[in-house]
Amino acid sequence: MIACEQVVRSYPMGSAIVQAVRGIDLCITRGEFAAITGPSGCGKSTLLHLLGAVDVPTSGRVLVNGRDTASLSDREATDFRLRHIGFVFQRFYLMPTLSASENVELPLAEAGMDKRARKARARELLGYVGLGDRLDHRPTQLSGGEQQRVAIARALSNEPALLLADEPTGELDAETGVRLLELFGRLHRDGRTLVFVTHDAVVAQAAQRVIRLHDGRVASDTLSNTRSGA
Amino acid sequence: MTRGFAIAVAIVCALSAVGATPLAAQRDPAQRDPAQRGIAIDARMAEDLGLAVGARVRISAKPGEPGESATIAAIYERKADPAEVARREYRVRLHLDHLQRLMELDDRVDRFAVGTRVGESIDSALARINHVAFGFRAHKSRDVAVQSSRTFRVVERFHTAIGIITVVASAVFLLCLLLLSVEERKRDIAALRLMGISRATVVRAIVIEAAIVSLIGSVIGAGIGWIASLIVNAHFQELYRTPLVFALVTPEIFAFATGLSLVLGIGSGAAAGWRLVQSSPLSLMGR
Amino acid sequence: MRFMMAWATLRRHPARTTLAMLGIAVAAALLLDMVMLATGMSESFRSLLLTRGYQLRVSPKGTLPFDSEATIDGAGAIVRALRANPDIKAVSPTLGATLTIDGSRIPSAFTLGLERDVQGDYTLEAGADITRADTGSAAPLPRIVVSQTFLTRAGHAIGDTIMISSGLDAQLRTAARSSRVVIGGMGRFIYVPGETPVIALDLALLRQLLGPSYRDRMSLAMAESRRSDSASVEAVRVWIATTQPRVTAISTETAIRQVEERLSYFRQLAFVLGAISLGIGFLLVATLVTLSVNERRGEIAVLRAIGTQRSGVLHQVFLEGLLLTSSGIVGGLALGLVTAEWLNGILRDFPGLPSAFNFFVWSPNAGWRALALLLTSGTLAGLLPAWRAASIPIARALREEAIG
Numbered sequence: 001m002i003a004c005e006q007v008v009r010s011y012p013m014g015s016a017i018v019q020a021v022r023g024i025d026l027c028i029t030r031g032e033f034a035a036i037t038g039p040s041g042c043g044k045s046t047l048l049h050l051l052g053a054v055d056v057p058t059s060g061r062v063l064v065n066g067r068d069t070a071s072l073s074d075r076e077a078t079d080f081r082l083r084h085i086g087f088v089f090q091r092f093y094l095m096p097t098l099s100a101s102e103n104v105e106l107p108l109a110e111a112g113m114d115k116r117a118r119k120a121r122a123r124e125l126l127g128y129v130g131l132g133d134r135l136d137h138r139p140t141q142l143s144g145g146e147q148q149r150v151a152i153a154r155a156l157s158n159e160p161a162l163l164l165a166d167e168p169t170g171e172l173d174a175e176t177g178v179r180l181l182e183l184f185g186r187l188h189r190d191g192r193t194l195v196f197v198t199h200d201a202v203v204a205q206a207a208q209r210v211i212r213l214h215d216g217r218v219a220s221d222t223l224s225n226t227r228s229g230a
Numbered sequence: 231m232t233r234g235f236a237i238a239v240a241i242v243c244a245l246s247a248v249g250a251t252p253l254a255a256q257r258d259p260a261q262r263d264p265a266q267r268g269i270a271i272d273a274r275m276a277e278d279l280g281l282a283v284g285a286r287v288r289i290s291a292k293p294g295e296p297g298e299s300a301t302i303a304a305i306y307e308r309k310a311d312p313a314e315v316a317r318r319e320y321r322v323r324l325h326l327d328h329l330q331r332l333m334e335l336d337d338r339v340d341r342f343a344v345g346t347r348v349g350e351s352i353d354s355a356l357a358r359i360n361h362v363a364f365g366f367r368a369h370k371s372r373d374v375a376v377q378s379s380r381t382f383r384v385v386e387r388f389h390t391a392i393g394i395i396t397v398v399a400s401a402v403f404l405l406c407l408l409l410l411s412v413e414e415r416k417r418d419i420a421a422l423r424l425m426g427i428s429r430a431t432v433v434r435a436i437v438i439e440a441a442i443v444s445l446i447g448s449v450i451g452a453g454i455g456w457i458a459s460l461i462v463n464a465h466f467q468e469l470y471r472t473p474l475v476f477a478l479v480t481p482e483i484f485a486f487a488t489g490l491s492l493v494l495g496i497g498s499g500a501a502a503g504w505r506l507v508q509s510s511p512l513s514l515m516g517r
Numbered sequence: 518m519r520f521m522m523a524w525a526t527l528r529r530h531p532a533r534t535t536l537a538m539l540g541i542a543v544a545a546a547l548l549l550d551m552v553m554l555a556t557g558m559s560e561s562f563r564s565l566l567l568t569r570g571y572q573l574r575v576s577p578k579g580t581l582p583f584d585s586e587a588t589i590d591g592a593g594a595i596v597r598a599l600r601a602n603p604d605i606k607a608v609s610p611t612l613g614a615t616l617t618i619d620g621s622r623i624p625s626a627f628t629l630g631l632e633r634d635v636q637g638d639y640t641l642e643a644g645a646d647i648t649r650a651d652t653g654s655a656a657p658l659p660r661i662v663v664s665q666t667f668l669t670r671a672g673h674a675i676g677d678t679i680m681i682s683s684g685l686d687a688q689l690r691t692a693a694r695s696s697r698v699v700i701g702g703m704g705r706f707i708y709v710p711g712e713t714p715v716i717a718l719d720l721a722l723l724r725q726l727l728g729p730s731y732r733d734r735m736s737l738a739m740a741e742s743r744r745s746d747s748a749s750v751e752a753v754r755v756w757i758a759t760t761q762p763r764v765t766a767i768s769t770e771t772a773i774r775q776v777e778e779r780l781s782y783f784r785q786l787a788f789v790l791g792a793i794s795l796g797i798g799f800l801l802v803a804t805l806v807t808l809s810v811n812e813r814r815g816e817i818a819v820l821r822a823i824g825t826q827r828s829g830v831l832h833q834v835f836l837e838g839l840l841l842t843s844s845g846i847v848g849g850l851a852l853g854l855v856t857a858e859w860l861n862g863i864l865r866d867f868p869g870l871p872s873a874f875n876f877f878v879w880s881p882n883a884g885w886r887a888l889a890l891l892l893t894s895g896t897l898a899g900l901l902p903a904w905r906a907a908s909i910p911i912a913r914a915l916r917e918e919a920i921g
Contacts, residue, residue, distance in 0.1 A: 011913070045915070045916070046912070046916075049911075049912045049915065052822070054821075054822050054911045054912050054915070055911070055912035074827060075826060075827075078821065078824055078825070078826050078827070079824070079826070081822060081823065081824045082823070082824025082825075083824070085824075086823075087819070087822050087823050089819060089915075091815075091918070093815065093816060093819035095522065095525075095816065096529065097522065097525030097526055097528070097529055098521075098522065098525065102518075102521075105518070106518070106820075106823065106825075107823050107824050109518045110824055110825050110826070110829060111824075154823065155823070158824070166915075292590065292763075293577075293578040293579075293762070293763050294762065294763055363687070364685060364686075364687045364690040365617065365685025365686070365687050365692075366685075366687065367624065377868075380866070380867075380868045381867060381868060384863060384864060384866045384867050384868075387863045387866075388860065388863050388864055391859065391860055391863055392786075392790065392860075395543070395546075395547055395856060396547075396790075396793075398543055399540065399543040399544055399547065399794070399797055400797075402536060402539050402540040402543055403540050403797055403800070403801060405536055406533060406536040406537050406539075406540050406801060406804075406805070407804060409532065409533050409536060410533060410804060410805065410808045413530075413533065413808075414808055414811065414812070466782070469781075505532070
């Protein structure tokens with residue numbers, strides 16, 4: 001489903017050039033549940049952005065369902081993300097002025113769904129993540145874990161083929177983080193392809209496959225010790 | 231509007247009507263009038279009609295009449311009188327008896343200007359004249375000036391009103407900008423507070439910054455205003471053909487503008503800073 | 518949904534949004550006032566001139582009506598000639614002078630001699646209209662109409678009898694000619710400044726009072742063209758100018774142009790202040806929206822990451838600017854009408870202005886014009902920050918947010 005071929009990504013930082021990703025070859029198949037881990041600055045988030053067509057490689061290719069992300073125009077890449085990729089971020093990034101339901105509706109509105117259908121879908125998704133009674137709550141009225149669940153519901157709104165999460169438990173306490181990983185497990189059991197980034201090697205074990213990066217390269221790529229959903 | 235002036239205008243009408251043809255164009259010596267009197271015309275008229283000192287013209291009290299000949303004895307510059315700005319009439323001056331004769335007015339005048347001897351009371355002179363006056367009244371020049379300066383006072387009040395509106399708009403604008411500017415740096419301010427810098431110090435820093443910005447801004451603004459006043463004066467002096475100065479930036483005006491700007495800036499800075507330091511540093515950090 | 522988001526974003530920071538709206542409101546008010554000033558003078562003067570339907574003024578050669586004390590000799594012949602023209606519907610001759618008033622709190626008053634049936638200088642508001650001078654000894658006293666200012670300052674009332682005189686001789690301390698008249702009515706004088714006490718009486722009576730030299734004089738005549746379109750009015754004006762060389766014929770448009778020339782300072786001031794207020798509004802909106810975008814870089818990057826197109830972000834931010842401008846405009850229009858009334862009151866104090874003349878005149882046209890200018894300004898102000906927001910590099914913004 002996702003293939004990286006000698007992907008390199010470098011960008012300027014001040015007067016220096018930083019090579020965040022240095023020639024990564026990677027393949028993630030449909031239905032897989034993978035974690036990308038490694039120390040800070042090893043290129044995890046950069047790799048995730050490349051997989052999600054948010055960024056383009058400096059050299060090499062990223063193919064998602066056979067399409068080279070670098071060949072997409074901005075419009076095509078955006079549309080691609082809207083329909084095929086779901087993003088979850090460390091800081092949730094919910095729109096503070098919108099309710100939980102409205103946050104979930106955002107990608108649906110962008111995809112052109114009418115209001116009634118949007119509301120129904122949002123209700124369904126929030127129910128799926130266990131927040132069926134929080135439809136009208138603003139993010140400030142939700143706990144960190146609840147906000148992240150809303151973010152997950154938002155990411156699932158257009159039934160994406162691939163769910164990408166960048167440090168999804170980074171802002172959560174341990175207990176909440178575990179519950180969130182359980183949700184991820186459930187999503188995987190329901191047939192979704194998930195890739196998440198974490199610096200915590202323990203958290204990474206929640207996935208089927210653990211890809212460890214070091215200094216912009218794949219240091220190891222192994223099956224995790226624990227099954228998904230545990 | 232005085233009768234004398236009206237007559238002057240009528241003369242002008244006559245001049246205009248007959249095209250102010252210099253006497254030099256009239257060749258028949260038998261038609262020349264004896265004892266040509268001298269008249270004075272304003273510079274604008276001289277320029278527009280191509281007249282110079284020594285030129286001979288015909289003047290009459292009624293349009294279409296041949297009138298009599300006169301010589302331009304002088305060309306004078308009109309006073310910078312704001313009441314006459316945008317009025318495009320010409321002005322002509324004649325000796326009183328000349329005008330009276332031309333207008334067939336015998337012994338009539340519009341007004342007298344009376345000067346009292348040094349040491350004499352103006353009020354008592356006024357009272358004595360008015361006591362015997364029949365059909366006319368005497369007024370102090372100052373009172374007349376007050377009356378005729380009403381135009382300027384209206385313009386002054388209008389400008390003051392516009393100034394007030396502008397100041398209000400500027401104050402709101404300044405407060406809004408300073409609020410935005412301070413809020414943009416709320417994380418920096420939060421970091422300072424977390425380090426142990428007191429609220430008062432933070433507010434003081436913001437106020438000093440606002441004062442400097444206001445000071446620099448008002449100097450730049452005064453410079454722009456001064457340049458604008460030059461342009462305004464040049465434009466309107468050209469347009470209305472007057473030596474009148476329309477816009478003036480004086481040291482007092484500059485001092486007032488700078489002072490006001492400082493007050494507004496410091497006030498706005500203090501308000502914006504105080505508002506921000508009321509929040510806890512962590513909430514400013516977004517935690 | 519975009520509208521809702523834009524509005525919610527503005528409400529996120531109520532203090533700054535309120536201040537910005539207030540600033541825009543003040544700028545909008547000033548702009549509306551300047552638009553009203555730029556167009557109001559000519560509109561006011563036009564409606565003043567056409568109050569009674571007379572489109573043409575005939576004045577002494579080279580002068581504007583009542584701009585000087587010059588008069589037109591041979592008035593009778595001129596008026597007859599004008600009335601004989603089938604294209605002219607009505608002619609109203611007017612003679613202006615100053616008469617003294619005996620035993621009154623004011624020594625003199627500006628006086629208009631008119632023909633009652635065709636006069637266009639006042640509207641009768643109380644009492645009875647002027648009557649013609651009657652030479653019979655048993656005839657009732659002639660009636661005059663006066664202004665409210667006259668009644669107030671002279672201390673008279675409708676029905677009072679007064680003595681009006683002319684031709685005062687300071688040596689003999691007598692008036693050459695006097696007449697007892699009755700104050701028949703009170704009128705609103707359209708072209709006379711409100712602070713001037715004024716009398717209207719029969720033209721023949723005034724000529725009689727002013728003496729033989731005024732037997733056949735008038736200060737001006739107003740003429741009404743039978744057809745009111747501008748081409749017909751201009752044709753009549755040209756005919757008058759051609760056939761009556763001792764007078765100047767001025768159409769309404771010419772008179773407006775000449776008055777505008779004298780008051781051109783205000784038009785230019787209106788333009789300058791209007792431009793400044795537009796600039797202030799522009800800066801406020803641009804600054805606020807730019808800052809809002811800077812604050813929400815991460816948020817905007819996430820929107821783009823989850824699939825919002827550049828155009829969507831651009832619309833979103835652009836809407837915020839437009840909403841801000843529109844909200845300010847609503848308050849500004851109301852404030853503008855209030856300040857216009859205030860400023861108009863100041864300028865109406867100009868000496869010598871007809872009482873019905875206004876500088877600031879509201880018209881839907883002025884309102885629409887101000888609205889269009891403000892909306893355009895707000896639109897442009899929001900465009901640059903909107904474009905910048907749409908151009909945020911997603912990955913970099915997310916990186917910076919992660920570090921921050």
